[in-house]
Amino acid sequence: PRDKGLAVDATGLDKDALDDMEAIFGNGDDYGWALDAEDDEEERAREEQ
Amino acid sequence: DNALKNPTKRRRKKDDIDLEDEIDDQIANLKVAMEKACVADNDARDKGLAATHKLKLLPQVTALLNRTTIQDSVLDPETNLLQSVKYFLEPLNDGSLPAYNIQRDVFNALAKLPVNKDVLLSSGIGKVVYFYTRSKRPEPSIKRIAERLVGEWSRPVLKRTDDYKK
Numbered sequence: 001p002r003d004k005g006l007a008v009d010a011t012g013l014d015k016d017a018l019d020d021m022e023a024i025f026g027n028g029d030d031y032g033w034a035l036d037a038e039d040d041e042e043e044r045a046r047e048e049q
Numbered sequence: 050d051n052a053l054k055n056p057t058k059r060r061r062k063k064d065d066i067d068l069e070d071e072i073d074d075q076i077a078n079l080k081v082a083m084e085k086a087c088v089a090d091n092d093a094r095d096k097g098l099a100a101t102h103k104l105k106l107l108p109q110v111t112a113l114l115n116r117t118t119i120q121d122s123v124l125d126p127e128t129n130l131l132q133s134v135k136y137f138l139e140p141l142n143d144g145s146l147p148a149y150n151i152q153r154d155v156f157n158a159l160a161k162l163p164v165n166k167d168v169l170l171s172s173g174i175g176k177v178v179y180f181y182t183r184s185k186r187p188e189p190s191i192k193r194i195a196e197r198l199v200g201e202w203s204r205p206v207l208k209r210t211d212d213y214k215k
Contacts, residue, residue: 013207020206024169025199026176028183037144038185 072122076130079113082106083133091142103137104148107155110137114158124168131172134159138177146186156181156194164202175202 013021083106090100113130114123123130138155140146159178169175181187181195 017206020166020170021203024166024175024202024206025179026173028179030176031140031180031184034140034144034180035183037140041144042185 069122072119073128076113076122076128079106079109080130080133083110083137087136087139090147094141094143094145100141100148103151107151110134111154111158114155114162120162124162124164126167126171129168129171131164131168131174135172135174135177138174138181140180140184146184149188149191152181152187152191156191156198159198160194164198166205169202175199178202 083103086102086106089102093100093102113119114134116123122128134155137151138147146152159174164174178195178198182192182199187195
């Protein structure tokens, strides 16, 4: 499993800044399907070895 | 009366507006072509064919993105060219990334643009760039640009709170 969300230190950030960050970069799920497909492919490759 | 005294000045202004309209038209046409190419590439992939439509359009896309004199139009949230650029970088339906040349040329062009918060919000380009930082598929050189862009683009958003505290 991969880290979700941005690798920023959220301490001291106000809600507006966090909302902006999410509006700009998404919540980490936007292309989750593609990341899942990647993990599946990797797993299949490992099993085939 | 003024126009008679200084006809060249007036002419230039009108030409500027004409040129701006022309560029906006050019961008609008390219956007349509880009979106069609994305659909066509996905269709090709579904049929097991090579996805070549975006690649064919790539020189036109990078030419426009790299033209420094029209950056205002390129980055206009209403023209929203970066939204189509986002579609260009998105993974295809099977999860594969667009061709390496597309990634390389588009990321290099993005790195040179003074992208602001308004166009980030209207285009959603940050979401796909962020995806490139998380995916294991891109080449390290592409991932490095993606990581740098996420850092650069988040700085003004995060800085505001720092200023607040001071």
